[in-house]
Amino acid sequence: MPDLIEAGDGVYEMDVRGYSCPYPEVFTRNAIDSLEPGDVLKITLDNRPSTETVPAAVEEVGNRVLGVESRGSREWVIEVESR
Amino acid sequence: MGKRVELTLSEDVERFADRFSLGRDNGRGSQHFLRVKVPRGSLSSDKFRDIARMAEEYGRNGYAEVTNRQSIQLHWIEGGDAMDIFRRLDEMGLSTDKCGQSYPGTRYGDVRNVVVCPAAGLDAEEKVDVEGIAGEINDFFIGNRDFLDMPRKFKISITGCGIGCTKPHIQDLGLYPVEREGGVGFGALIGGSTGQSLPGPAIAKPLGAFIPKDRVFDVTRAAVEIHRDNSNRESKARSRFKWLVREWGVQRVRETIEAKIGGTLPDLDVVPEVADEEHPGIGEQKDGRNYLTVPLIGGVMYSDLMRGIASVAERYGGGEVRTTTHQNLLIPNVPTSEVGGAKEELSRIGVPLDRRPYQWTAMGCPSDFCGKTVASSSKKDLVRATHALESRFGDRLDDLDLKLYISGCVNDCCLASIAHLGLKGRGSGDSQRYDLLLGGGLTGEPELSERVAEAIAPSEIEDVIGALVQECVDSGYDDFGIFFEDRGPRELEAAASSALGREESS
Numbered sequence: 243m244p245d246l247i248e249a250g251d252g253v254y255e256m257d258v259r260g261y262s263c264p265y266p267e268v269f270t271r272n273a274i275d276s277l278e279p280g281d282v283l284k285i286t287l288d289n290r291p292s293t294e295t296v297p298a299a300v301e302e303v304g305n306r307v308l309g310v311e312s313r314g315s316r317e318w319v320i321e322v323e324s325r
Numbered sequence: 326m327g328k329r330v331e332l333t334l335s336e337d338v339e340r341f342a343d344r345f346s347l348g349r350d351n352g353r354g355s356q357h358f359l360r361v362k363v364p365r366g367s368l369s370s371d372k373f374r375d376i377a378r379m380a381e382e383y384g385r386n387g388y389a390e391v392t393n394r395q396s397i398q399l400h401w402i403e404g405g406d407a408m409d410i411f412r413r414l415d416e417m418g419l420s421t422d423k424c425g426q427s428y429p430g431t432r433y434g435d436v437r438n439v440v441v442c443p444a445a446g447l448d449a450e451e452k453v454d455v456e457g458i459a460g461e462i463n464d465f466f467i468g469n470r471d472f473l474d475m476p477r478k479f480k481i482s483i484t485g486c487g488i489g490c491t492k493p494h495i496q497d498l499g500l501y502p503v504e505r506e507g508g509v510g511f512g513a514l515i516g517g518s519t520g521q522s523l524p525g526p527a528i529a530k531p532l533g534a535f536i537p538k539d540r541v542f543d544v545t546r547a548a549v550e551i552h553r554d555n556s557n558r559e560s561k562a563r564s565r566f567k568w569l570v571r572e573w574g575v576q577r578v579r580e581t582i583e584a585k586i587g588g589t590l591p592d593l594d595v596v597p598e599v600a601d602e603e604h605p606g607i608g609e610q611k612d613g614r615n616y617l618t619v620p621l622i623g624g625v626m627y628s629d630l631m632r633g634i635a636s637v638a639e640r641y642g643g644g645e646v647r648t649t650t651h652q653n654l655l656i657p658n659v660p661t662s663e664v665g666g667a668k669e670e671l672s673r674i675g676v677p678l679d680r681r682p683y684q685w686t687a688m689g690c691p692s693d694f695c696g697k698t699v700a701s702s703s704k705k706d707l708v709r710a711t712h713a714l715e716s717r718f719g720d721r722l723d724d725l726d727l728k729l730y731i732s733g734c735v736n737d738c739c740l741a742s743i744a745h746l747g748l749k750g751r752g753s754g755d756s757q758r759y760d761l762l763l764g765g766g767l768t769g770e771p772e773l774s775e776r777v778a779e780a781i782a783p784s785e786i787e788d789v790i791g792a793l794v795q796e797c798v799d800s801g802y803d804d805f806g807i808f809f810e811d812r813g814p815r816e817l818e819a820a821a822s823s824a825l826g827r828e829e830s831s
């Protein structure tokens with residue numbers, strides 16, 4: 243199972259590579275629950291559909307998506323701010 | 326490395342990650358599909374009813390589909406409901422496909438639901454009962470971490486019947502029964518697939534080896550391991566087993582299997598004579614009872630119908646419902662004295678058993694959900710085509726063998742590449758168009774279908790299919806495959822062009 247890593251200054255990272263739908267979404271919802279408002283979470287993933295479903299899930303519960311960035315052709319990093 | 330904060334996940338997530346996932350939909354407002362693996366195609370009527378309830382609670386309007394790999398697929402599934410759904414399926418002893426499809430790379434391929442003859446253990450004519458072997462194979466691979474990160478998916482089918490209902494020619498590994506002195510065993514076809522990945526649609530090749538019953542599991546495991554360890558991990562287009570079979574050749578695959586199982590297999594030159602047939606209508610069981618195959622069009626059903634069928638299975642059969650390889654259902658164990666009552670009840674709920682041959686086998690994919698088609702859908706176009714055929718020909722179709730398969734795109738989930746008369750979508754969104762493919766088939770000399778017309782609009786399907794079937798039945802044929810063989814692609818291309826009002830291509 244992925245861990246939430248505190249990178250410092252209210253920035254957290256989570257690596258969910260290897261998980262297909264719906265797990266990146268499930269882990270992200272769960273991770274956000276343990277963050278303080280204003281904290282930032284960077285999620286690394288390799289399941290393409292999650293680049294759409296994770297931002298949608300994050301926004302659904304009132305958080306902000308700061309960006310979805312591709313790293314090469316097979317990985318993405320989604321940056322989210324907890325509200 | 327920063328400080329670790331543990332997620333407060335329930336234990337279930339860890340257990341579920343290997344056995345459950347959602348697939349990605351992209352149409353009709355559906356974000357995800359749920360493809361429930363139905364092991365051996367068999368469910369108790371209670372579980373069948375539970376799935377109907379889930380289709381109501383988590384999907385929309387109780388909509389569900391039987392796939393041609395005998396799974397049951399629901400749509401409009403929300404990611405937020407996934408854990409509840411997985412918990413329920415887990416309690417029912419079920420799982421889902423892993424749907425590693427969405428990864429851009431050559432990873433996370435799993436063993437798909439093993440396709441099994443739906444009349445296994447029942448059919449009076451079957452050569453060998455494969456239920457036990459199929460169960461063993463399925464149980465071994467489901468959630469097995471050693472086989473969840475293969476270069477791509479791996480498809481297996483096994484049948485003991487003589488009509489190749491499990492389509493062994495288009496599987497990565499298709500097992501079919503072979504009678505020999507000393508007992509029944511299996512032959513295997515390897516490296517088949519209708520999809521576009523390289524080297525393109527391919528009919529599986531005979532392994533050329535006789536597999537005794539007690540070695541089937543070992544051979545299957547060895548074949549899957551060969552795929553896992555040797556198929557291409559650089560290029561997704563080359564990562565299906567069919568590419569490896571082509572690269573290595575059948576002999577090397579066979580020798581590697583034999584090395585893995587620690588023994589040579591006797592040579593075999595028997596291939597399936599008949600394949601890709603359905604077990605239609607009422608079938609006689611070896612114990613004197615009967616199984617009833619319940620026709621669905623394109624595998625589509627709603628929860629009310631599912632409940633009705635579950636009740637028929639309980640009242641007249643043994644409380645079991647099976648899924649077939651042509652998107653139908655099958656109710657086993659109906660005593661002869663109860664067949665009349667069951668038939669009547671099935672008619673009353675909208676699924677009468679008096680269908681024509683082509684209606685038992687006709688298939689269409691859920692292209693509208695996967696988003697490859699927008700304006701129409703393969704299932705709707707299948708309905709359109711069957712209505713057109715019915716109103717134009719009616720009873721004249723009673724004796725016609727016609728495999729009509731429609732896929733919304735080149736991935737060809739619904740097997741237009743092996744159809745007598747197939748439509749394969751060109752994936753052009755709003756202006757959906759199909760290529761018309763003719764002359765495929767797995768009986769006799771297995772053949773892929775050939776393209777005879779391009780870019781047909783859904784509204785033109787009626788005319789072009791109508792014209793070809795007209796010519797076929799007017800000429801006295803009862804098998805569209807033989808009609809194609811006799812007439813040849815050029816003549817039928819001309820007929821199709823004329824029906825479409827197009828200039829003939831030179």
Ligand code: SF4
Nearest residue numbers: 690692695733734738
């Ligand atoms: S054939 Fe294409 S359109 Fe049809 S279900 Fe498969 S991927 Fe979707």
